[in-house]
Structures are given as structure tokens and as C-alpha cells.
Amino acid sequence: MERILEPELMDDPEQAHAYAHADFSEANGLFLKLFAHYFPRHTPKRAIDLGCGPGEITLSFAECYANCYILGIDGAKAMLHFAYQNLYSRPQLKDRVEFRHVRLPAHSLSRNYDTLLSNSLLHHLPDPQLLWHEIRRLGHAGAAVLVMDLERPANPDEAQALVIRYAAQEPEILRRDFCNSLCAAFTANEIQAQLTQAGLVGFQVEKVSDRHLAIYGRL
């Protein structure tokens, strides 16, 4: 199946509400587990979460790494509304977590990060090089990078089967978005080619669930 683009930003309030209230604990937990597994000796001090959405991974990362400041950025105000709410409900994190309305490319941000995270942003981008370029620009030499995203299924029937398996009970708008996201995602081979083009040598692409790929390495 060819890639079918979906809208880049999740700026529709109803869509953001459905996403922010869905249960992504399995995928979010997998992300955190993978980070600890891939970078067991890394101590994050300044992290950035690109396309943070409602900020669940941003906040959980701060909870896991008590000496880390983390900035979550997103281009959609509708999503950040929920990130601010989620931070408000965890006041113990307010000195170490910040959310900012920034759309990549983030010219306002400088090369300042030892840890770069992104979950489920890549498939939103018409040009995936935007993410790889920004990761190179924002990270220190040696920074730890973990990107996780959906993997595009082979055909629409496989996409529908995943929607039924994982989102059957979710509102229609979330099922639609999940299906669109699967169809907009990349394959492992496509991502490998993107990394080569971006000069991210030594980065690995690994299939980590029936619908997720992890991309990780050090700058």
C-alpha cells in the first residue's frame, strides 16, 4: 500500500479531546521501557519531546528521570491545552516540565539537548526529513535519540484489522484517526533510507510490536 498523507497538525478540538482521553498506556509504557533498554547508562539532563501532544510521555519521562528537565513542543494548540491540564494535575513536576507551542522546524530552539524523544510524530510529516534534520540540529554530540512510530501495514485490510483489534471501543473520530495514521506511516525500509539520507549513521530501526517501529541511536 502506498503512503496516504493525513493532516499534519492535530488542531481540531474534538480530535484532540478524543486523543487526550484515549488509553495509550500500553504504547507509552513501551516507549519508556525501550528508552531504558536502549540507553541503560544514559542520565538525561535536558530532554525534548517533539510533537508531544497531550504530554503523557513527556510527564512520565520526567517522573522516571528525577534530574531531568524536559520540554514538550507541539504545533497544535488544541493538543497543548491537554498537556497544560495534565501538567497542572502533577504540580510536583512543574519546575522540570515545560510545554511550548512550537511547530517544527523550531528555529526558536537551539542545540541544547542531550535527549531527544518523539512518539507518533513522524507519520504526520509530509517530508520526514524535517524530523531527522531537527533532531540533528537540536541535539548535542552523543545525545540519545528515541523515535517510535506506527508501521504502515501492507494493505487496507491489515490496517482495518489493527483498528478493530486496538480501537474497537473508541469513539469514531479516534478510529478514523488511527486508520489514517496507519496509512500515513512509513515502513522500516523507508525509514532506514531516510536515516541514510539524513546522515544518521549507526541508528537502528527495530520492530517493537505488531504496529510500532522504534528508531534509536546516538548523535
Ligand SMILES: C[S@@+](CC[C@H](N)C(=O)[O-])C[C@H]1O[C@@H](n2cnc3c(N)ncnc32)[C@H](O)[C@@H]1O
Ligand atoms: C499522534 S500525536 C502524538 C502525540 C504524543 N507524542 C503521543 O505520543 O501521545 C502527533 C502530534 O504531532 C504534532 N505535530 C505534527 N506536526 C508537527 C510539527 N511540524 N511540529 C510540531 N508538532 C507537530 C501534532 O499536532 C500532534 O499533536
